Amino acid sequence: MAVLLSVFACTVKASDRPNVIIVYTDDQGFGDCSALNPDSKFKTPHLDRLAEQGVLFTNAHSSDSVCTPSRYGLLTGRYAWRTTLKRGVMNAEGKCLIKDHQQTIASFLRDQGYATAMVGKWHLGMDFPGTGPQTRDWTKPVQDMPLDKGFDYFFGIPASLNYGVLAWFEGRHAKVPPTLFTAKKPNQRHVDYRIKPPYQDTPEQTRKALGKRGMEVAPDFVDNQCLTRFTDKTIEWIRSHQQNDQDKPFFVYLPLTSPHYPVCPLPKYHGQGECGGYGEFMIETDDHLGRLMAYLDQAGLADDTIVCVTSDNGPENSWKQRIKDFGHRSNLHFRDGKRSVYEGGHRVPMIIRWPAGIQSPGRRCDALVGQIDLFATLADLLGQPIDNDQAPDSQSFASALSDPAAKHQRLPLINHGIKGRFSVTEGDWKLVFPHSGSGIELYQLANDPSETKDVAEANPRRVDTLRQKATRIVVDGRTTQGPRLSNDTGYWPDLTWISETQYADGR
Template sequence: MKLNHIALLILSIFSVIARADNRPNIIVIYTDDQGYGDASCLNPNAKFQTPNLDRLAKEGIAFTNAHCSDTVCTPSRYGLLTGRYSWRTTLKTGVFGAERECLIKDGRMTLASLLRDNGYNTAMVGKWHLGMDFSGDAGKRDWTQPVKDMPLDKGFDYFFGIPASLNYGVLAWFEGRHAKVPPTVYTNKKPNKRHVDYRIMPPYQATPQATKKAIGKPGMEVAPDFIDNQCLTRFTDKAIEWMTTKRDAAKSGKPFFVYLPFTSPHYPVCPLPEFHGMGECGGYGEFVIETDYHVGRILRFLDAEGLDDNTMVVFTSDNGPEKSWQQRIKDFGHHSNGPYRGGKRDIYEGGHRVPFFIRWPAGIKSPGRICDDQICQTDLLATFAQLIDSDLPNDAGEDSQSFATILSTPAADHKRLPLISHSSNGRFAITDGVWKLVMSHRKQKEELYNLSSDPGETTNVLAQHEATATRLRTAITEIVRNGRSTPGAKQSNDTGYWNDLTWMTDDDFR
């Protein structure tokens, strides 16, 4: 009897060791305002090529029905990292600036904390945009004091990057809790010769008032050595540098996780000079081409260091393309939103259906697949948890459903729970299978679309399918008030009823 127990114990130990040795390194590359049609493998009429994104699809899986959880920066990043819809928090519309209490509360599980607590080294390199706490007020900072309530407090061992989008200021190359060169001078938006937006580049002024005198707008904080077109290069350099330090550990059973949120192709569109003239879509196309180039740098590093086989690379975007997508259609015939309606901020598919690729040579069966099963970026938490054999507690990943079986089983029948989409102005939609109900919102009325026959959402068929609308209306009401869309104990939203829930009452919410 004792021998049997010893044998079982040995088998159990070897099973744990085997699982640990098979855990993949994970890199999540997150672009900013890149539309579905801004990857050439998804858009046969694209006016520029993205060979490295195409490689991810060819050697992995291209998910053609993948969605961000919101249609602007801050809430999408919250959903990606926590597996929970951001509208459950205090942020109901819009985005954060650079300085604010972090939207991710201390103690909430993130991709980083899940993986760190299961033996991973973790790093974030790039744009945060979820709130940070700086010492002092603008003009009266104490940059000798550490930054608080930031990535190092949310599960990451290492951080290099910037606080938010470049138009919000406090721009410097932060590493750990300090700026390498503090943001002690001032600037604001300047004309951009390559696009319709702006640049953040020297010369800078000594005071906000001097900036207003120089360019007509009050200054925002910037470091003397900061320049916008260095972001992609610096972020990629730092990610590779950090992974190099963790290479031997990764080969010895302690894998790494890197979250790499790029600032492109969000404004300012500022491709480096060596990319000028590439593609047939002006400065925007050049900027996406440069972004693709840096993805290629990551892939080449993995290959050169012998990390390629068991590293999962996830590539996706935080929302659909900025409004300039309309001008690109007129000027270049390029559809950044692909065949879909709308773009960034919109509740329609172009606002939240995004490029999504996963490459993992050791873990994906039958690479080169195209998968039309619906997934959401919130699903990464549950997917990673399943891959490393870790259970999620009731108060984590409330809107996260694993799609891990799709990776290993080409014939997997993955049916996602109803997907909730959310626009920047607070409007909701629910999609279940082929049916999408866009909810009433203040004075806007409900709309119902059959995405199978009408993926461009051109024809509202609500009048013909009222029973379907009623079913979906009931489903979204339950998902909102239950604090979760996945099975499990009911959870609390962070606020009570709010006015964007036009289709339901305060009593329905309780």
């Protein structure tokens, strides 16, 4: 029987519509995965197993170096700087950055017959009932949120834990409404903060107790429960789907809250690894991924389920302290971290496993790819076209999964920093544009991945070529071939290398 099962496992064929799970970690640096960092001070065995069974991408990039715009780019295949969000991130409350008519990976896959679910952190804007704590009516539904953007099911939180309106939302309602108030509390295991009881009845009471005006929180909300609840709900939803509609493929978007602040590992992880609370939190994150993978194995779903694990940007600023205290480099050898336009801000771990569809698993792919390309890649694997006005910056890298010998050539890839600075990468060359007193910079990443030597002065033609290509991507409203599209706004000052006339004329 064991032999027969082994033979069967080797001959499993990929279906036309595989299940898809995207696990999106939060502020996980390139060096926070032991498969990518042999000197890591903690181990991530489940991430490593995914890499052994799939493809480990060593040159993958989030579309921005902070949270909201990266999530927008992943889900829509469009750069967030094309929207009204030119810098920074959104609050928990506000008009959703994804417009009603805009396709997402979820709505696209739902149109292909998929059941779709999102479990975790949204951070793209929600319309809550009322205009603030004094006018809330939590019996009314939340609008302009995941259920309006292609997802059949939602369980999660609106944004990062420091933005408030913290409750366990399921569907359009909070399971327990956020009627109390709190602020950041000291964290004994890290340099950041905690969000945990006791909570106060009014913002003024929170200010008196903690020195800061309170943000909305539910009585039952505790920060260190996020990872457990999100993993449990994901498994619960998949199990229910399999029981009720197993002939229908599924898509799950699972954006976790770790290792973003607050770094709050459960007590069972205390003392594990050699990197303090941060290492403990990454070990816990990896364990929850292992729980999900174990369920897929148990349910017989692993072979024909695409699992992609990646991070929304590079590591938080505490990466510097970890080098001093523990000798651990969350950004590996790359320059800077979260918020930066340099490699440490947006070069992130990305692993894709699909036993039935990936040829020669256990390999590394050094080709330049972006998370923004996941939309087109999934459409390509399904053999379904994307409308010309949708996912305009997404380019398929499906060939890198199906053909180990494929030479994937990425169109110029734009990256973006929290203060609006741009860069463009093509092949081994990266051009960083002038901004806020800093001049233009050129790096040859193959020889200088740490971006230590600016070679712009010695390569004026390369600078000019990359500048022209980046200009075209901006003014055309797209990276891929197709009719010119409009950005959502007129010219803005961060386009330091493009004049207002060029922007208006489209040249």
